[in-house]
Amino acid sequence: MLGESEGRIAELRSAVVRHVTDAGDGMLAFLAPGVQTGLAQALxxxxxTEERVLAGLSGVVSDVNAQVGTLPFVRLQLLLAPALEACRRLLAGPVPDPLIPELRAVTVSAATLAGRLAxxxxxxxxxxxxxxxATSQAEALATPWRRAGVHMSHALVTxxxxDGLGGARRLADKAVRTARTGTSARVRARAHALxxxxxxxxxxxxxxxxxxxxxxxxxxxxxxxxxxxxAFSLPHLRGFEGVCELYVGDARSAHDRFDRSADSLSAPREQVQRAIVRTDQALARIKLGEPRAAADLLHECVGAAASTGGRVPAIRLRRARRELRPWRHEAWVADLDDHLxxxxGS
Known part of the structure; x- marks a missing residue:
């Protein structure tokens, strides 16, 4: 209300979330007092069950999702679990019929995020x-873009x-087919990029x-x-372009695309993605014959991977480190190993 920037508000919100979760208040910290009472009555x-209760649960899921990259994933699991359980208990009902689609939508979001956190x-x-x-609940909704979102998230973790790309490819293809029948161009773009x-x-x-x-x-x-x-942004799309250049194109072009993408991923929510992009940029530097510069980039990614316990950044880091084996006797590789x-601990 005082005109603070969105970035500053995000920092403040993260600080508040970290404080209340340190104190053990959990999901209830996200709910207004009236919604807390309404949820207890609905359970x-x-x-x-009232519409404001479902709006409150949806807000919890959105708030937990917004903290990806700022809090450890284990803590986010603890925050999300009560909301997901509440959704499941309400689905067992009977909830008033007009509220069922909204309840299913909240459940899809909660279960998809929980799948990623697991x-x-x-x-x-x-x-x-x-x-x-998440897939089962999404199939009961008349919103194909939500089903496509589940398939994409599942494809990424797969x-x-x-081992192998078959499972991920099948899920990505399913996401594309589903997104084509939906109304979200951003979801279609993300599905095609994947x-x-x-x-x-x-x-x-x-x-x-x-x-x-x-x-x-x-x-x-x-x-x-x-x-x-x-659902998707230009910096994310540039990151996908870089990956394609890295595997089937030009390493210099890949490097430059990764650099632009990483520079654009500055929000707290985007730090995990930024670390992933930087590790891919390091691989491009190795292909360009710049292994020491690649190691410098990987040092930057280590902290981001550690702060959240993220699995994907850690996997990408290990893969990039393997590419540095020809230089394993160099002091700067030993420094990177010590940092890792x-x-x-790996």
């Missing part, structure tokens, strides 16, 4: 079960939790470039009212 008697904390069995729940990355990792240059072209087409559509405007061991 005791689902027929008394993956980040290395519980792949729980992650698969949560994505199955990319890093399974499809492009997987094709590039398989060495399929023509398919990767075609999918990237479709992603750009969707990003430039500028619909008046995209139902998911924050001190901070990540």
């Amino acid at each position: 005791a008697e689902p027929t008394r 993956f980040e904390t290395r519980d792949d069995t729980a992650s698969r079960a949560l994505y199955a729940d 990319l890093y939790s399974e 499809q492009a990355e997987i094709a590039a990792r398989e060495g399929l240059e023509r398919q990767a470039q075609a999918a990237l072209g479709l992603a750009w087409y969707d990003m430039e559509a500028h619909p008046q009212s995209d139902p998911s405007p924050s 061991m001190d901070v990540l």
